[in-house]
Amino acid sequence: MDFKAAIARLLEAQGIADVTLEVPPDSKLGDYAFPCFPLAKERKMAPQAIAQELAAKIATDPAADFLERVAATGPYVNFFIKQTALVAAAFEEPEYQPNGKRVVIEHSSPNIAKPFGIGHLRSTVIGGALKRVYEYAGWEVVGINHLGDWGTQFGKLIAAYKRWPTDITEDPIKKLLELYVRFHAEAEKDPTLDDAGREEFRKLEAGDPENVALWKQFRELSLQEFDRIYARLHVSFESTAGEAFYNDKMIPVLDELKAKGLTEEDEGALIVRLEDMGIQTPAIVLKSDGATIYATRDLAAAIYRKKEYNFDRMLYEVGSEQTLHFRQLFAMLKKMGHEWAEDCQHIAHGLYRFDTGKMSTRKGQVIFIEDVLQQAVERSLKTIDQKNPDLLEKEMVAEQVGIGAVIFFDLRSDRLKDIVFDWDEMLDFEGETGPYVQYTHARLCSILRKSGLEPKANPELLMTPEEIALARQLLAFPDTIEQVIKNDKPHILARHLLDLSQLVNSFYQKHRIIQDDKDLERARLALIEKTAARIELGLSLLGIMAPQEM
């Protein structure tokens, strides 16, 4: 039962259309509260008088059988829910039916031949979490890894490889990174290198056999490494069509832009002016050397995806530094007459920084994601050896907990904020962390195992403040899911799970579950079982495993 909705209906019956309810800060006041200030303003009456009048009317409404009582407390109407009704409702599991809508989520999108750095963690796990939450809520989801497998950078890489031949069969990504860094270092002194890079890319785009072969080799070696990481992060994609996939799809788009009179030539490049859309910077769709640019590919990609998937929404989980690019992209689509540009959204995130400044691949300042994962799993294993040395399958649990810590760290705060990278914070297992939530789950599982009794929900027996608070949090889950989807912010779910864990830990601390009163034990086991299942579900939506023991 959704009490908020039920109370809203009761208030609406009194002629109040726009209802917002609050959970009072002090539970002694009641379970939900309706502030009468807006109504007082509208009706030009004292809010206290309105509260008294409403409370009296609702108290006699037979539809309010879930209410214990209604009271006017100053300018608020307070609704006291029957505690048995509240707890009973907490045991209901939300059910989502397929809603017939389809969302395309582009995320992760690392660059081929570059290391998978900590910067790509954000897009990978935020997109992954959104994907699972949408799926859970009944959407059909298409996850796309828009690989950066095309562009001038490959010209530079090929130029570097030809200039300084290197054996890249061993540890390919690190070797390729060294070439990339060396290229940029030497290009500082010798600007002709950049021209050479552009020339190699032009040849690649023209189908030069040698360059194409090199490109294929770089791509293949990179993908093998990426797949290893995706497996550990529990992320998968419906499509890995990268930028190269759209090579043969850009000419028609360019033709369409020209035919609609949207392009003009400027300093040798082909551009689209967007001042009329409120964007001062024009978008370049063809460079002065005749080569394409990412804006062209993203245009072709968007149009292709609409045709292929006919999405209701398309999300681009990409760093906030590309905000202007996406504004330009959506504006161009709109100008081309594609109304569905409204359905496209840039889901921006802040970046990982050092406290000294931005990380730069070009300067070789990179935190490799595999190093982070390895450190986390090592520390996790060390903790297990300390706290639970007899645990079976230590390595597997250490993997689940270590990876869980890293993913949760990334997902627990608002994606718009920058994160200053700090090993100690990322590898912390205490407080508001993934391992804390996992630990709570493992502890609940342990109680269920130890008792061995069959749980039996009995709201009449679950009346302590800790049980009521826990029930209320369980009840808030569908709201949380709705908020995550509305804002495309998985941290709302991460926070919900932290709150749930804190509440159940307080309950655990204060009340015995296994005890002589077997009816009470079975009732409390049911609450524990429900909470454990909810934590497992929530963590799985974030891409985190919930081990039974740790």
Added chain:
RNA sequence: GGACCUGUAGCUCAGCUUGGAUAGAGCAUUAGCCUUCUAAGCUAAGGGUCGAGGGUUCAAAUCCCUCCAGGUCCGCCA
């Protein structure tokens, strides 16, 4: 110079979408809690001009304006 994002406790962050009762957590500090269900836990204390100033409102961390600080971007990288 322009655009967008961020600014809340010593540190890291929730809360702002939808204004409302005493602004919440975690870390760190201090004092407690393991002969009983996993102490990766729990309880309590101290710690706040919610960046600054104006405005709207009965009521502002929340909405509007100006300013300040940090970050990002501002045509041929993505």
